[in-house]
Ligand code: FES
C-alpha cells in the first residue's frame with residue numbers, strides 16, 4: 253500500500269481559542285485550507301471560506317456589521333450561512349447566485365472553536381463534537397496551551413500515545429521519576445477508542461483527533477490534560493491542550509505556571525518529532541520496528557491504514573483543497 257500523506261480524516265478539529273475571536277473576523281487554517289471566523293449579532297461563531305467570491309480578497313481583513321461580514325475590498329456583505337446580501341456598487345440589482353460564499357459547520361465549546369471542514373446539506377447529519385465530559389466539569393480550573401510543530405499529525409499523535417519516551421525526552425520534567433520500563437501498563441482498543449493505563453494514569457484516545465489523560469494527584473486532588481491534534485496541512489500540525497486541576501485553583505500565578513510547564517514539556521518533544529524521517533508514519537508497518545510497549549501506537553497505525561483504505565470514511569485531500577480555493 254502507498255500511504256498518501258495528503259489525505260486526512262474529516263472530524264471536528266479545534267482551530268483557535270474562543271477568546272481569540274472578538275468583534276473582528278479572524279483567519280484560521282485547517283487541512284490546507286483557509287477559513288474566516290466571525291461572530292454574528294448573537295455572538296454565535298460563523299465560518300466561511302476565507303476568500304471573497306468577488307475578487308478573492310481575504311475576508312478576515314473585513315468588518316462585522318449587524319451580524320454580517322463585510323469584505324474590505326468592495327464592501328460585499330455576507331450572512332453567517334454565506335448568503336451575499338449586499339453588493340454596494342449595484343444596490344438595485346439582484347445578487348447573482350455565484351456571489352454567495354461557502355459556509356462550514358463551526359461550534360464553540362470548552363474554551364475552543366471547533367470546525368468541521370466539510371459542507372453539509374443538513375446540520376443534523378453532522379457527527380457530535382464528542383468532547384470528554386471532564387472539559388465541562390466545574391471542579392476544574394483550566395489553562396490553555398497551544399503548540400505548532402512542523403510535523404505530520406500521525407507522528408504527533410504517536411508521540412503523545414508513546415509512554416517509553418518519557419524517561420528519555422522528558423527526563424527534566426514529567427519523566428524525571430520514570431523508569432525506562434513501564435509499570436502497570438495495559439491497554440485496550442475498541443473501534444475508535446483507546447483505553448490506556450500506565451503508572452497510575454488513565455488515558456483515553458478517540459481516533460482520529462483527541463485524547464485525555466487523567467491522573468490522581470494525591471487525596472482528592474486530580475489533574476487532567478486534554479489534547480486535540482489539528483492537522484494544518486501535511487507538514488504542519490497544532491496541538492491544543494487544556495489542562496484542568498481541582499487543586500491550587502485560586503493561587504496567583506498557578507495558571508501561568510501550568511502553561512509554562514506544559515510548554516516546556518511540548519518543547520522537549522518538538523525537536524524529536526520534527527526530526528522523524530519519513531515525516532509521516534511510513535507506508536507499511538514493516539518499515540519500522542515495533543516492540544510490546546509500542547502497542548497503542550501500533551494500533552493507531554493500523555487504524556490509520558484502515559482509514560486510508562476504506563474510501564467510505566470521510567476524508568480530505570489537502571492538495572485538492574489547494575486547487576479549489578474558491579470552490580471547495
Ligand atoms: S473582493 Fe470582496 S467585495 Fe470585491
Ligand SMILES: [Fe+2]
Pocket residue numbers: 411412417421422517521
Ligand atoms: Fe512527550
